Amino acid sequence: MEKICIKGMNHEELQTLCIEAGETKFRGGQLFEWLYRHGISSFDSMSNINKSFREHLNEHFILHTLTVENSLPSEEDKSVKILFRTRDDHFIETVSMVENNRHTVCLSSQAGCVLDCHFCATGKLGLKRNLSTGEIVDQLIYVRENTDQPITNVVFMGMGEPFHNYDNVLNASDIFHSPKGFNLASTRITISTAGLLPQINKYIKEKRRYKLAISLNASNDKVRTKIMPINKKWSINDLIKSGKEYSNQKKRLIMFEYVLLKGINDSEEDALELARLLQGIPCKINLIPYNEIEGKYQRPDEATITKFSEILHNYRDEYRVLVRWSKGQDIAAGCGQLAGQKK
Numbered sequence: 001m002e003k004i005c006i007k008g009m010n011h012e013e014l015q016t017l018c019i020e021a022g023e024t025k026f027r028g029g030q031l032f033e034w035l036y037r038h039g040i041s042s043f044d045s046m047s048n049i050n051k052s053f054r055e056h057l058n059e060h061f062i063l064h065t066l067t068v069e070n071s072l073p074s075e076e077d078k079s080v081k082i083l084f085r086t087r088d089d090h091f092i093e094t095v096s097m098v099e100n101n102r103h104t105v106c107l108s109s110q111a112g113c114v115l116d117c118h119f120c121a122t123g124k125l126g127l128k129r130n131l132s133t134g135e136i137v138d139q140l141i142y143v144r145e146n147t148d149q150p151i152t153n154v155v156f157m158g159m160g161e162p163f164h165n166y167d168n169v170l171n172a173s174d175i176f177h178s179p180k181g182f183n184l185a186s187t188r189i190t191i192s193t194a195g196l197l198p199q200i201n202k203y204i205k206e207k208r209r210y211k212l213a214i215s216l217n218a219s220n221d222k223v224r225t226k227i228m229p230i231n232k233k234w235s236i237n238d239l240i241k242s243g244k245e246y247s248n249q250k251k252r253l254i255m256f257e258y259v260l261l262k263g264i265n266d267s268e269e270d271a272l273e274l275a276r277l278l279q280g281i282p283c284k285i286n287l288i289p290y291n292e293i294e295g296k297y298q299r300p301d302e303a304t305i306t307k308f309s310e311i312l313h314n315y316r317d318e319y320r321v322l323v324r325w326s327k328g329q330d331i332a333a334g335c336g337q338l339a340g341q342k343k
């Protein structure tokens, strides 16, 4: 009989598994803690679980979903890029970024991506498949086990469109948030979408309160459609309307991300148009200077980036503007650079 992967199962699923094996429901809670709080690497380390049940688990379940192919530390900062291989031989990447007391882990939600945003290396791969909840959780367990600094933030900004893998991303987030799992506050978990409107609207109705970011990258539909084909389906105005709805419903600011591309979306007119577009929307704006990959697009110079940010700042003071300089440039670990390829 083929073994089933236990990693990624939630509390209720583990309880059911225990009852079906003739154990008490209570054991499900113990399993949950061993799997996620302790991140065990062998069923035999579960000291409060009886031997015969451990043997049953060894016989029927798999504990690991990923193997590490490569771990690449940056020489410029404290970033590390990890290349994982899935059991069916796909490659995915995860980035750990440490700055002062903040340790952010950028997770992948899919092997590849179907959306083909033109500035993104992952988009060039096409979609291989969605990652399981266990594969998402195992990325974080690996980083936790292999760094000294406690993880403070998780962002779904690695490979893939998280809302194309809606259930598994939210199930993994629930494990990260659980006090018996990783115990991260909901404000420490951010899901970033390229703008899947139906899923954004579905998420707004969820009880879960993880932070939401929308990758906007343009101030009008003409430019956005040129760099993000998904914009043909759902327009900027629809996304902004839903972003406002998210901020109002969840009492949490929506974040709009804006990758600055030289000569494409970085002019003073673009900044003014964006400022007008976001007028009256409770939000944060993250400006991300483009990380160059293969020549088609370039990063604007620093003066242009500063000017763009100032125009937004000065236009109104109701939203926060941050310039996010990507970490791990020397290891191609910045936003849009993850290609999941074995070099």
Ligand code: SF4
Pocket (backbone or CB within 6 Å): 113, 114, 115, 116, 117, 120, 121, 122, 123, 124, 158, 159, 160, 161, 194, 336
């Ligand atoms: S930016 Fe995100 S959504 Fe767009 S192609 Fe890359 S991974 Fe996919």
